Amino acid sequence: xxxxxxxxxxxxxxxxxxxxPLIADDARYSLDVVVTSDPGRAADAARLHPQARVVxxxxxALAAQPDVVIVASPPATHVPVATAALDAGCxxxxxxxxxxxxxxxxxxxxxxxxxxxxxxxxxxxxxDSEFLTVRRLLAxxxxxxxxxxxxxxxxxxxxxxxxxKAVATWREGGGVLFDLGSHLVDQAITLLGPVTDVHAxxxxxxxxxxxxxxxxxxxxxxxxxxxxxxxxxxxxxxRLRVVGTDATFVMVAGDVQEAQLAGGMxxxxxxxxxxxxxxxxxxxxxxxxxxxxxxxxxxxxxxxSALREGAPLPVDPRDALAVVELVEGVHRSG
Numbered sequence: 412x413x414x415x416x417x418x419x420x421x422x423x424x425x426x427x428x429x430x431x432p433l434i435a436d437d438a439r440y441s442l443d444v445v446v447t448s449d450p451g452r453a454a455d456a457a458r459l460h461p462q463a464r465v466v467x468x469x470x471x472a473l474a475a476q477p478d479v480v481i482v483a484s485p486p487a488t489h490v491p492v493a494t495a496a497l498d499a500g501c502x503x504x505x506x507x508x509x510x511x512x513x514x515x516x517x518x519x520x521x522x523x524x525x526x527x528x529x530x531x532x533x534x535x536x537x538x539d540s541e542f543l544t545v546r547r548l549l550a551x552x553x554x555x556x557x558x559x560x561x562x563x564x565x566x567x568x569x570x571x572x573x574x575x576k577a578v579a580t581w582r583e584g585g586g587v588l589f590d591l592g593s594h595l596v597d598q599a600i601t602l603l604g605p606v607t608d609v610h611a612x613x614x615x616x617x618x619x620x621x622x623x624x625x626x627x628x629x630x631x632x633x634x635x636x637x638x639x640x641x642x643x644x645x646x647x648x649x650r651l652r653v654v655g656t657d658a659t660f661v662m663v664a665g666d667v668q669e670a671q672l673a674g675g676m677x678x679x680x681x682x683x684x685x686x687x688x689x690x691x692x693x694x695x696x697x698x699x700x701x702x703x704x705x706x707x708x709x710x711x712x713x714x715x716s717a718l719r720e721g722a723p724l725p726v727d728p729r730d731a732l733a734v735v736e737l738v739e740g741v742h743r744s745g
Contacts, residue, residue, distance in 0.1 A: 415718060418444040418477040418501075420469060420492055421484035422452040423573065425506045428673045429535065430481050431460060433708055436677045439715040440479070444472040473499040478718070481533075482506060485575040486584025490515045493530065497522055502529040502718055508593045509731040511584035513739050516732050523728070529717060531724040532731035535707045536594040537601060539666040540686050541651045543703035545602065553691060554655030556634075560599055561654070563639040564591040564665070565647035571617070579620060581742045586620030588613065588738055591640040596734045599628055599636035607631050611741040616643040626741065651689075660700065662689040668705040678708040 417440050419426050426445070434442045445456040448467040456465045466472055469492060473480070480496035481504045482489050490510040496503045503523070509532050510516040523530035536542060548554055571577040579585025588611075600606060608629035613621040622643050628636040639648065650665040667686040668678075676683055684705035691700045713725035 412439070414441040415439060415478040415715060416441055416443050416475070417479045417481065418446065418472040418475065419463075419481045419483060420446040420472065420496075421482070421506075422447040422449070422456045423483070423485075425533075426481075426483035427452070427455060427459070428669065429707065430483050430504075430506070430533070431456075432672050433678060433711050434481075435460060436679050437708065437711050437715070440711065443477060444475055446472045469495060473501070477501055479504065479714075485579065486511050486589065487579065489584070490519050493519055494522060497526055497528045497530065500528070502714075504531055504533055504714065505728075505731075506533045507597070507731065507734070508584055508589050508738065509728065509735050511582060511589060511735070511739065513732065513736045516735050520728050520732060529714075529724060530728050531714060531717075532726050532728055533710065534594065534597045534726045534731060534734075535710055536598060536666070537726070538706045538709050539598075539668070540684060540702045540705040541662040541666060541689065542598055542602075543706070544662070544689060544700065545651065545653055545660060547703060548653075548660055548691070548700070549602070553658055554653060554660060555657030557603060557653060557655050558634055559654040560603060560634065560636040561649075561652040562595045562598060562636065563648050563650055564595060565639060565641040565644040566591075567645045567647075568622075568642045571619075571642075577619065581620050581739075586613075586624075586742075587622050587640045587642055588624045588626070588741065591642075592624055592626065592638065592738060593734050595636075595638040595640060596626070596628070596737055597730065599630075599638060600730070600733060603628075603630040603632060603634045603636060605631045606737060609737060609741060611745065613741070613745050658691050658693045660689055660691050662702070663687065666705045668707050672707075678706075 610627040614623040623641040651662040664687040716722040
């Protein structure tokens with residue numbers, strides 16, 4: 412079967428750590444072109460993906476007529492790059508967030524529909540170990556009715572090392588709420604359904620865009636989500652706690668896939684995606700819960716099925732639009 416020709420736009424953290432390795436390890440795809448104008452990143456791309464042509468210009472990549480274009484450049488460029496790729500006849504994967512401006516994001520979705528081109532968004536943390544484990548427990552009825560989801564992505568950075576993140580405002584997709592927060596908002600809505608009310612507290616500890624945030628979401632079904640995202644927290648709290656009427660599930664450590672991919676581990680390697688187990692606490696005490704292995708590679712497996720067989724896209728872009736609308740609304744109300 413002919414491989415899906417792929418162009419990767421951007422070779423920063425998202426392109427180098429996530430998209431490049433996932434595509435390279437999937438026999439259904441060929442990574443043919445990498446677009447980056449940064450000499451250091453171009454050298455890394457050539458070393459890590461010697462079969463790919465490294466170019467500095469998007470037009471040159473689109474001229475090669477790839478089947479799939481992956482947009483892993485800074486958020487402010489997502490909509491224009493994706494628009495150009497759709498117009499060139501390509502299926503498009505946009506790294507999250509879909510775009511910082513909801514109106515532009517809606518226009519992009521309308522364009523994809525009008526052209527009949529597949530467009531999806533890389534909300535890869537739907538395939539985190541802890542998220543998959545919670546979904547399994549909910550399907551089993553192990554928690555009863557969920558009352559509260561507590562979810563954290565907290566990190567410690569003494570300074571921002573990425574040039575665009577250091578200067579980007581939230582209107583350009585900068586800040587921790589658009590970055591890490593998009594993942595947690597998407598997970599919360601996917602697990603617990605539509606949001607009826609939002610409360611948020613944002614802070615800029617180092618100056619510039621927000622680098623510490625708390626968001627509380629009220630869901631239409633009655634549950635509440637408490638979400639923490641930060642790059643200025645030296646001692647992160649538990650990654651996940653889900654409080655139900657029958658039990659509480661706790662996962663202290665987070666998914667290991669990002670670290671594994673950054674260290675050169677292939678998704679097909681034994682032990683990939685396997686991290687620590689969680690705990691289920693009931694009236695009878697606490698017991699360990701075997702964790703589902705994380706499976707970021709499933710995103711591209713589902714995408715291949717969508718492109719070849721007409722199966723559903725791995726992430727409905729309207730779900731990603733709902734995340735952008737919520738995060739942008741928080742910023743505007745603050």
